[in-house]
Every structure is written in C-alpha cells, then in structure tokens.
Amino acid sequence: DQQVKQNSPSLSVQEGRISILNCDYTNSMFDYFLWYKKYPAEGPTFLISISSIKDKNEDGRFTVFLNKSAKHLSLHIVPSQPGDSAVYFCAAENQGGKLIFGQGTELSVKP
C-alpha cells in the first residue's frame, strides 16, 4: 500500500527553466510534507517542508505547494540549475512521527 506516490520516475529540464516535481498521497491525516534531495553515494538531505495547515512554502528557488483537497503536493524549482540534478523524494510524516517516502523522481537539468 503506497501511501505516498511519485508517478514520474524521471524528469528532464533545460537550465533556467522551471522544474515541477509532483507527489500524491492517500492519507488525509499526514501532518507534514517534506522534500528531500539525494545525490549518488550520499544520503538524502532535507530540502523544504510544508505543514498540512499551509498551502505554500517558499525558500529561495524552491517552492512547495500543497493541495489538500486533491491530496497532491508539488515542488517548483525556478530557475533550474545543473547542480539541481539529483533524485528528489517527497515524504509525509504521520502522527506517530514516521516518515513515509515516495519512490523518487530523478531530475536532470541540462545546460
């Protein structure tokens, strides 16, 4: 039972353009949603989060949008840079403090 889903395994974007990574979830009781970024041979690093009571959170080039009625969140990266090329995981925290991750989307930003 995949409670958090990232349906696009990969995404390719031109440098300078917007990257939009999507994530869907099934459990309406999740408290927090997070995005992690992972480079090869490294562990995931926390990127940005959003509380379930908000619909938008912005941090520099990264913005996360939450649509609770659609049970959907997205990560926007503007402008995209080659150094953003990595695997991005969305995750949701349940009330027990457990993080449930999606399958990941591999972003490739081409110069």
Place this chain on the structure above:
Amino acid sequence: TGVTQSPTHLIKTRGQQVTLSCSPISGHRSVSWYQQTPGQGLQFLFEYFSETQRNKGNFPGRFSGRQFSNSRSEMNVSTLELGDSALYLCASRTSGKAYEQYFGPGTRLTVT
C-alpha cells in the same frame, strides 16, 4: 561530524546474515533505518530511541535492530534473500520533528 555508516559496501550470498552499523550525530538519540530500492523509494524499517524500538515498518522478522547506550545502532538481516539487495540508510535526529532527520551515506548490500 555527520551520520556515519559501515561498511559502505558488502556482498553476501543467499542464506547468510549481515549486520550493518550506524553512528548518529552526537547528541541525537533517535536512529531510524530505511531500505532504498529502485521503484520502491525509501521504505521505513524501524526507529530506535533511547535503546527502545519506537516505530516499526512492514518488514518481516528477518530484519531486526538494536540501539546501544551511546545511541549507536545496528541492523541485522538474517537468512538473506536476493530481494534484500538494496541501499540501507540510517538517519538520526533529536526527539523533534521528522524533518530534522539527518541521513548517513548508506550501506550498499548486494545479495548473490
């Protein structure tokens, strides 16, 4: 220093057992373990806090763990199967929010 894991890579054969080690960031009392496989993403195995298992994922009993008084944690997989080949990640945090987790680089396990 950050979260460290050992070994970085290892190769085992089916039926063997393996023990992986994780040293959390100093002062972090919670250690969580995850399995990363292509197509499945990161799947939560278990979390230990102050030497007690606090949370558990949906993995068979072949997967077990423990935490020591210095917060270091070990994960054990017995009777290895080919499907256990994966990157095993551990993460540590204070007792705060899950987004304050810091991940180690992982141990790549290959089962042949």
